[in-house]
Amino acid sequence: MKIPFSYLSKQFDDRTTDRILAQIKQMVRRADFTLGKEVGVFEKKIARLCGTRYAVGVMSGTDALFLSLKALGIGLGDEVITTVNTFFATAGAIVIAGATPVFVDVGTDYLMDVSKIERAITKRTKAIIPVHWTGNVCDMDAIRRIAKQRNLFIVEDACQAIDASYRGKKTGSFGDAGAFSMHPLKNLNVWGDGGMITTNSRALYAKLLLMRNHGLVDRNTSALYAYNARLSTLQAVVALDVLRTLPDITKRRIALARFYDKELGRIPHITLPPRSPEKKQVFHLYIVQAKKRDGLLAWLVKHGVDAKIHYPLPLHLQPASRQLGLPYKRGDFRVAEAQATSIISLPLHQHMTMREAKHIVDSVKAFYAQ
């Protein structure tokens, strides 16, 4: 049995592809390429899904983070606090905005350890980017309390966490802005790149609309020199089609995660992250900690299971952090560093069958039974 990490050939089968292509054809015949009708429709639906007043379609999740920071006035000389185990784009967006990333360690749930935030705040700190890593939700009550006390902005990196919630409140609705990605491997995905920013601030919304489109207020007038980060209408067509299935995608991912939790929780060599009934996780990734991780990974790959590591090297130890002259060294973030040697991501997606999930669990058991 071969169980790949990617499911795109299953998701976009003949029927689905033909349906989407027919909608794209209509859009092409209307020549509605630039900020076309579907972009606006999709924005309204995302705002409704996230429970925010506004949403702005942009070109990628990275642009969503970058433009949110820029629109909040963050740039040269400013510091932005984020977590040490995230995708490169979180730190990349901070750097491209002209600011400096300041890292904090993670907890047993792989999310930003909120007890470490205060110590990372300096006179230059302007914002916190909590990352809803794996599709789990950060402790937003605590983060909001700190941000309020210290007068900091919050930009949620919700790129992995569309439709996730904490006490019924959706990701993207906690901060000043929320950033989402529609990269092909994200839960809500398109045929290339796409991103979304959610916000409740009318002023920020107005600024973001300008910043993604050359500052244009009309064809001949620019209110502000800015950028081109428009969500393509073509991708909005795809996104609208996939959005209709998002509740099923989320449900299926949660069901598979429950099965994994139940089965893997019985294996003494495996440590599950804590689960909270107050959090609706959407399981973009399914990560556990495993004894003899490297042996297990090789064993699973040998048995057709496309397991991966997200990620083997935390951001503070990346060559990019050294290149930037960040002052970090090994030992600075002990939890993330220890997890980097024990975490493993098992394939989990909406097109996986129970038989495949069972094969993966059996393969893990067989490894430790040797």
Ligand SMILES: *Cc1c(COP(=O)(O)O)cnc(C)c1O
């Ligand atoms: C995917 C991802 C991004 C970047 O999104 P792109 O659309 O690929 O630019 C940022 N942060 C996190 C946590 C991600 O998973």
